[in-house]
Amino acid sequence: MKRLALVLLSALAVACSSTDTVELEPAKLVDFKASARVKTLWSRDIGTAQDKRYTLLMPAIAGERIFAADIKGRVTALDRSNGKRLWREDIDAPVSGGIGAGADLVVVGTYTGQVVALSQGDGSERWRAQVSSEVLAPPQTNGDIVVVQTLDGKLIGLDAGSGERRWLYENTLPVLTLRGTGTPVLSGDAAYAGFANGKIIAVSAGDGVLRWEQRVAVARGRTELERVIDIDGSPILYGDLVYATSFQGRIGAFGRANGRVIWAHDSSSFQNLAAARETVYTVNDSDTVQAYQANSGELLWENDQLLRRRVSAPQTFDRYVAVGDDDGYLHVLSQADGNFVARRKLDGDGLRSPMVSDGEVLYVLGNSGSLKALRVEER
Numbered sequence: 369m370k371r372l373a374l375v376l377l378s379a380l381a382v383a384c385s386s387t388d389t390v391e392l393e394p395a396k397l398v399d400f401k402a403s404a405r406v407k408t409l410w411s412r413d414i415g416t417a418q419d420k421r422y423t424l425l426m427p428a429i430a431g432e433r434i435f436a437a438d439i440k441g442r443v444t445a446l447d448r449s450n451g452k453r454l455w456r457e458d459i460d461a462p463v464s465g466g467i468g469a470g471a472d473l474v475v476v477g478t479y480t481g482q483v484v485a486l487s488q489g490d491g492s493e494r495w496r497a498q499v500s501s502e503v504l505a506p507p508q509t510n511g512d513i514v515v516v517q518t519l520d521g522k523l524i525g526l527d528a529g530s531g532e533r534r535w536l537y538e539n540t541l542p543v544l545t546l547r548g549t550g551t552p553v554l555s556g557d558a559a560y561a562g563f564a565n566g567k568i569i570a571v572s573a574g575d576g577v578l579r580w581e582q583r584v585a586v587a588r589g590r591t592e593l594e595r596v597i598d599i600d601g602s603p604i605l606y607g608d609l610v611y612a613t614s615f616q617g618r619i620g621a622f623g624r625a626n627g628r629v630i631w632a633h634d635s636s637s638f639q640n641l642a643a644a645r646e647t648v649y650t651v652n653d654s655d656t657v658q659a660y661q662a663n664s665g666e667l668l669w670e671n672d673q674l675l676r677r678r679v680s681a682p683q684t685f686d687r688y689v690a691v692g693d694d695d696g697y698l699h700v701l702s703q704a705d706g707n708f709v710a711r712r713k714l715d716g717d718g719l720r721s722p723m724v725s726d727g728e729v730l731y732v733l734g735n736s737g738s739l740k741a742l743r744v745e746e747r
Contacts, residue, residue, distance in 0.1 A: 392676055393676070394675070394676045394677045394678075394694070394695075395655075395673060395674060395675040395676060395677060397697070397711070398673050398708075400707070400708045400711075402708075402709065402710050402711065402747065403709045403710070403746065403747060404688075404700065404709045404710040404744045404745060404746050404747060405710055405712075405744070405745055405747060406698060406700065406710050406711075406712040406742055406743075406744055407742065407743045407744070407745050408740055408741070408742055409451075409729065409740075409741040409742065409743055410450055410451030410740070410741050411451065411738055411739070411740045411741075412444075412446060412451045412453065412738070412739050413737055413738055413739075414436045414437070414438050414442075414444055414733065414737045414738070414739050415437075415438025415439075415440060415442045415444075415737050416438045416439050416440050416737055417438055417439065417721070417733055417734065417735055417736060417737040417738075418439065418717070418718075418720060418735040418737075419439050421464075421479075422547070422548075422720070423439055423464060423720075423721075424465075424466060424504075424505075424548075424720065424721050424722060425437055425438065425439065425463065425465075425466045425467075425721050425733060426466035426467065426506055426551075426721050426722040426724065426733075427466070427467060427721075427724050427731055427733055427739065428466070428467040428468060428469035428474070428506065428724065429448060429469070429724055429726055429731070430469035430470060430474075430488060431488075432447065432448060432449065433445050433446065433447065433448060433454065433469075433488065434446050434448040434724070434731055434739075435467045435469050435474050435488075436467065436733060436739050437463040437466065437467050437476055438463065438737060439462055439463055439464075440458075440462060440463075441458055441459045441460055441461050441462055441463050441478075442456055442457070442458050442459075443456065443457050443458075443459060443463070443467070443474060443476060443486060443491065444456045445474070445488070445491060446739070448726065448729070448731070448741065451739075451741060455490055455491040456491065457486055457491035457492070457493070459476065459478075459484045459486075459493070461478040461479075461480060461482055461484070462478055462479050462480075463476050463477070463478060464477055464478055464479045464502055464503055464504055465477040465478075465502075465503045465504045465505045465506055465507070466505065466506040466551075466721070466722075467506055468506040468507040468508045468509055468514075468551075469488065469509075470508070470509045470510060470511060470554075471509055471510060471511025471512075471528065472487065472488045472489065472511070473485050473486070473487070473488060473494065473509050473511070473514070473528060474486040474487070474488050474491075475506070475507040475508075475509055475514055476506075476507070477499075477502075477503020477504070477505075477506070477507055477516060478502075478503060479502050480502075481498055481499045481500060481501050481502060481503065481518065482496055482497070482498055482499075482503075483496070483497045483498075483499055483503060483507055483514065483516055483526060483531065484496050485509075485514065485528070485531060494531075495530055495531035496531065497526055497531035497532070497533070499516055499518050499522070499524050500518050500520055500522050500524075501518045501519045501520040501522075502518065502519040503516055503517070503518055503519075504519055504547070504548050504549050505517055505548075505549045505550060505551040505552070505602065506551050507526075507552075508551065508552050508553065508554045508559075509528050509554070510528075510554045510573065511528055512527075512528055512573070512574070513525050513526065513527065513528055513534065513554075513559075513573050513574065514526040514527075514528050514531075515552045515554055515559045515561075515573065516552070517549045517550070517551070517552050517561055518549070519547070519548075519549060520541065521538065521539040521540065521541040521563060521564060522536060522537065522538055522539065523536075523537040523539070523552060523559070523561050523569075523571065523576070524536055524537075525559075525573070525574075525575075525576050534574075534575070534576070535575050535576030535577075536576065537569070537571055537576050537578065539563045539564075539565065539567075539569075540565065541563075541564050541565070542564055542565055542587070542592075542595070542596070542597075543592050544592040544593060544595070544596055545564040545596065545598055546564070546596060546598040546600050546615060546638055548598070548600040548638065549563075549564075549600060550562045550599055550600055550601055550602040550603060550612075550640070551602035551640070552602075553602065553603050553604070553605055553610075554573060555605050555624075556573075557572060557573050557574060558570050558571070558572065558573055558579065558624075559571050559572075559573045560603050560605070560610055560624075561603070562584065562599025562600075562601075562602075562603050562612050562614070563598075563599060564597075564598040564599070565597070566583055566584050566585035566586065566587065566597035566598070566599060566614050566617055567581050567582065567583050567584065567599075568581070568582050568584050568599060568603055568610070568612045568622065568627070569581040569582075570610075570624070570627060579627075580626055580627035581627065582622050582627035582628075582629065584597075584599055584612050584613070584614045584617055584618055584620055584632075585597040585599075585614035585615075585616070585617020585618050586617070588616075594616070595616075596615055596616055597614050597615060597616055597617045598614060598615045598638065599612055599613070599614045599615075599617075600615065600638040600639075601613050601614075601637055601638060601639045601640045601641055601650075601681070602640045602641070603641075604640075604641045604642070604643055604648075605624065606643040606648065606662055607662065607663075608623065608624055608625075609621045609622060609623065609624060609630060609662070609663075610622050610623075610624050611641055611643065611648050611662075612641075613635055613637045613639075613641060613650055614635075614636075614637070615636055615637065615638045615653065616636045617634075617635070617636065618632045618633060618634055618635055619632065619633055619635040619637065619641075619648075619650055619660065620632030620633070620665075621648075621662070621663075621665060630663075630665075631664060631665030632665070633660075633665055633667070635650065635652055635658075636652055636653045637650050637651060637652045637653055638653065639651045639679075639680070639681040639682070640681035640682075640722050641681075641682075642681070642682040642683055642684045642689065643662060643684065644684035644689075644703060645703055646661065646662045646663065647659050647660065647661060647662055647668060647703065648660045648661075648662050649682040649684065649689050649703075650682065651679050651680070651681060651682055651691060654672075654675055654676070655674045655675050655676055655677050655678065655679040655693075656670050656671065656672040656674070656675065657670065657671045657674065657679070657682060657689070657691060657701060657706060658670040658671075659689075659703070659706060669705055669706040670706065671701060671706040671707070671708075673708075674691070674693060674699065677693040677694060677695065678693060678694035678718075678720075679691045679692070679693050679699075680692040680693070680719055680720055680721070680722065680723070681722040681723070683722065683723040683724065683725055683730065684703065684725065685725035685726075685727060685728060685729070685730045685744075686727070686728055686744060687702065687703050687704070688700050688701060688702065688703060688709065688744055689701050689702075689703050690723060690730055690732075692714070692718070692719025692720070692723070692732065693718070693719060694718045694719075694720070695713070695718060696713050696714055696715040696716050696717060696718050696719055696734065696735070697711055697712070697713050697714070697719070698711065698712050698713075698714050698719060698732060698742070699711050700744055709744070710744055714732060714734055714738075714740060715734025715735055715736050715738060716736065717734060717735035717736040718734070718735040719732060719734055719735065720735055721733045721735075728743065729741050729742065729743055730742045730743070730744075
């Protein structure tokens, strides 16, 4: 059977029966007494940030710089303290998967399967490599290897100095998948990645040899649609555990050394996870923000007041967890109890791309192409 790529994101707000379709309205914004305010430290135009292909162009922080790309292939380096542009380079190819930055490299992937490495210092091109298919998540590098995950189910290790392929891990795709991949994670001598078959793996970063694999989700249902269990959210490492979540599957914690299941709960999400203060945060496919105790998996709180607003992946910073929505609002929640502490409209075109933080400052790339550095201050 011909393999299909499926974009289900717009369908998540739709309830279906065998004879009709009823579209539910996004939840109205609730009133609350704000205990903090969102302050803009600086704002810079990056370029064309989105198109109809649901691009997620996540920025990247490295040292005192922040790097961002637009869909037309313009990569920009900014001083993250003041937003001053340090350089801009056009790679002459449409960027599809955001930016990876590390060890003096800035690495981006394209719709045509190119991986392009630039110098962090001046944006000059170091090398360009061709991989098997689209790269929809930021490549990652530790200075020795660049790890790339492709839409056709491959995890590829490229030499960070030359771009030559050093290893390839192949994974069989299900018949039907979401259009997207998680971002691989590099830590020490290991790389971690989740796949459309609901499995998470750890491989040796140097040679791609499989260390372990673990199933996050098991496909259930009679139709191919019901059996979609993609891991599109990036795994995260926190302490001695790796956390992952899948669409129509589970969220769970696994031992970094051996993949042993520590805890798991039924859940459905295609978003990145976030973690801070012994807590793991997720946004499920109905746009409920949830907080789990990192070691035990106990559900600490959930906020369901943003239902069907197409909420972005969560990002932790300071004492808060932030999400954006399709109307361009930034929602700031308390990490302690999930209550809203602040809200601000940032971009009339919406907030889709995952946000990044240095711990205190939140960096948000809006759909219009404006990158903002934000701080939350108590009133």
